[in-house]
Amino acid sequence: MLKGVIGALVPLLAAVLAFAFGATMLVALGASPLAGLDAMLDGAFGSGSRIAATAVKATPLILVGAGITIAFRTSVINIGGEGQIIAGALMSTVVALSFPDLPAVILVPLVLLSGAVGGGILGAIPGALKAYASVNEILSTIMLNLVMVQFMNFLLRGPIMDPFELEAGTRIPQTQRLSDNAALPTMIEGTRLHVGVPVAIAAAVAAYLILWRTPTGFRLRAVGHSPEAARAAGINVKRNITLAMTLSGSLGGIAGAILVFGSEGQRMVTDGSAAGFTGSAGFNGIVAALFGGLHPLWTIPSAMLFGALLTGATQLQRVLQVPAALAVALNGIIVIFVISSTPVRGWLQRSLADSGLFNRSSDSAGAD
């Protein structure tokens, strides 16, 4: 028990150290560090609606993170979150454009499902390429991210552009406002907390159940543990690699649909870059998953923390009028510090165990 508390405290200490650096920077920029910390906390947790905003911000991170977990557990490194989010968003947008009049009770699940299909396709491609054509997945996912950005730009300024934009000559690369029937219902009036949040949590739980409570998950993990042994046991390694990437991509795809129909105001618009739409959730989701020890359930609080960091940073910039880049640099430092502290945490835990204060052997690492 106490051991667990200390285990949790050490990364926290690392975060505190990171904030110390942030404080130094703030002083140099002529702002008060205390006011900075206050602004970040206030921005992330200051009111009910801000907590809701933090949860909304964390939603795509939870989904991408859970997806990353499935891929990494199968020893497939999925860096294609950005592209998979965009693919899911585009697919769900096209569906909402095609069937705007379906009742919400059908359309909402349908857009989420089509998001999963879009992301799943974009995950299946590098998965199959790895399994059947020996194309390294890090390469193909990075390349497919670039492809999807251009494809998004192509669609949004062409085939699915708001007809009004062409008519008015403004030619803003965005869709028309999508059907209200597809909008993810808000759960608490006056906040941005929408149904996407529980959907993401449910998806993470599902990822956990699939990985550890089903034969499919057993096969995936067997492949991840040792492809040779899995093959010897009669497991189809290639099919499972493809499956892992498909599942992983489909979770990212759901995140894309949630961004369009929950978080970003019911229409898809591009500023020409991937991050402009995804908010870099495809990368931040990897960080969240790894912080969570590649465990889908731990990914949830880890994504929430990261979401708090991101929403807090927006507030920091606004209240203290410091460049956004400061918050970005700060996030990088926090990641570096916390990740560097993991072995320190392990060392502390071991030291405590050695000291004889605890006789229970460490079983928290069972999932690793």
Place this chain on the structure above:
Amino acid sequence: MGEFFTLSVLVATAASAIRLATPYLLASLGETVGQRSGVLNLGVDGVMLLSAFFSYWTVLETGNLWLAVFVGLAVGLVMGLLYGVITVFLKATQGISGIGIFIFGLGLSDLLFRRLVGTPKPVRRLPNVDIPILSDIPHLGAALFQRNLLTYLAFVLVPVTALLLTRTTFGLNIRSVGENPQAADSLGVSVERTRFVAILIGNSMAGLAGAALVLQLGIFQPNLTQGLGFIAVALVYFGAWRPIGVMGGALLYGLVNATVLHWKALGIIPVSDSDLANMAPAVLTILALIIVARRVHAPSALTKPFTRH
């Protein structure tokens, strides 16, 4: 289409391709050395951004291009020290700490630029240096042998890196700690020291890549690299961890980009199709790899921190 196959356009396309390929090549070669020792560095882009900024700032303040190249290299080295300590000695997970380095470099280079420079100001660019005799070869000379010194350096580093990895004791050590660190350790090779030095080499080259990028352009702005460092990491896989293969990947990627731009300028690619054409470099890289794909195995210990048992 006929207009494209004129000598002057082909020469210009080749020159564009080489200019575009130079930063990729430098960064990929460095990443290759690191990965052969068993260390994945996803932070290349962040290192490049920081070194690009400091190189740019050096030229802006001193006007000295060679000092700027040196500064770029030094920033890479410092980031290498940081990354080496984190991954080799603190044994942090490599994927995530690399992303941490990337985010840190992205933010800090932006912040420094805003604080120290503000509005983009042009600086001198690296001059082209003609190689005697070779540069006089008709057409080919103009494309290949009238480039800047960092470009020559990048291509010279291809055989140098290859020889380092295959023909030197240190190279043998790098490969052995990347394949089987336990065995290397039992033979008395210091896994930690070898990896640390490999990381320093890799990051220094990423630093050079950042300097090459910014000094070819003569200007800096936030997020100058636009994810170039990630593509450089991808090209290591394209090249199957061999310097010559990495060079092939960098040249292919640069050439497709250059060709697309020249075809756009000539109107061969209509404006309305330009986004689709922009997919070509990434798509062709994947396709090329499908065609030439061999069963290559990554260094066995890649991403695995070493702990002596």
Place this chain on the structure above:
Amino acid sequence: MKKQWRLNPSILVMLGALALVGAACGGDDEAPASGSGEGGALRVAIVAPSASDDLAFTQSMVDSVNALERDVELSITDGTFIVEDAAAAIRGYAEDGNDVVIAHGTQFGASLMEIAPDFPDVTFVWGTASDTQGLANVFAYAPAADQGGYVNGSIAAALTKTGVIGVVGPIEAGDAVAYINGFKAGALAGGASEVNVTYTGSFGDVALAAEAAEAHLINDVDVLTGTAQMVVGAVGVAADAGVPWFGTQANQTSLAPSLVVASQVYHWEVVLEEMLALRDSGVLGGQAFEVNLANGGLVIEFNDAFELPAGVRDAAEALIEGITNGTVDTGS
């Protein structure tokens, strides 16, 4: 032994980071600009996607607000290209009691639909956009970028010897299309034989923009223009090749002091003043504005260091006059 390795390196990490932080902060210490607490000042906030000194889109708005006649207390959140973060900032500024919140990015429109109705006393200013989405407290603004493009294009036609002019653009959308199409029409009307347009596919890729300019140069282009933040790369290529450059969005003369001929500069303050006057009279929004040559919101700023051939400047001024009084059609 083991212990040492575990603990010392973390100190090294800190030292390394400290060194970098020190470098970050060692620069000249200008006090952050904020004129807080002046009684009666109008509180204005800008939320914008790129850096406030980008020599392009965002800078044009910051300069414009600073050029307003009245006493303004300005807050800026820049670099927020992520829509969700921008939405949080817009809402935050409204909650903080700002009088006017400027959402300087087309992509922020959908967020305004949600935020604006919650703050009926705040005026939201949104652009570039041609309508207010039916919101009573939103003013919209857009530039007639084709007009300045047309003028730039006609001057370019007078300068080209080969008759071929090159354009470097980001993606074929929004203001970029308006400027480039206007430029093309002006150049062709002015006698250029060909205007080649390259959209690089990115607003930020400086290297691609530079190579796009190189590709134009080999194809007989001897005058260049371009739009969006990444053109700084193309301007560098133009400067090295001694090729004249035409700027847009902000005055780009500093990028190539001897070769920038003219820049189309957005002076949003012209329409901002109108909006503020309406606000004073109790109208908080509901109208769309356009900056153009006629209302002085678009200005062609010539670079006096670039010597135009005799008569070209006069012809350009006459063209501006013609566009202003409607006798010249820019073809849009």
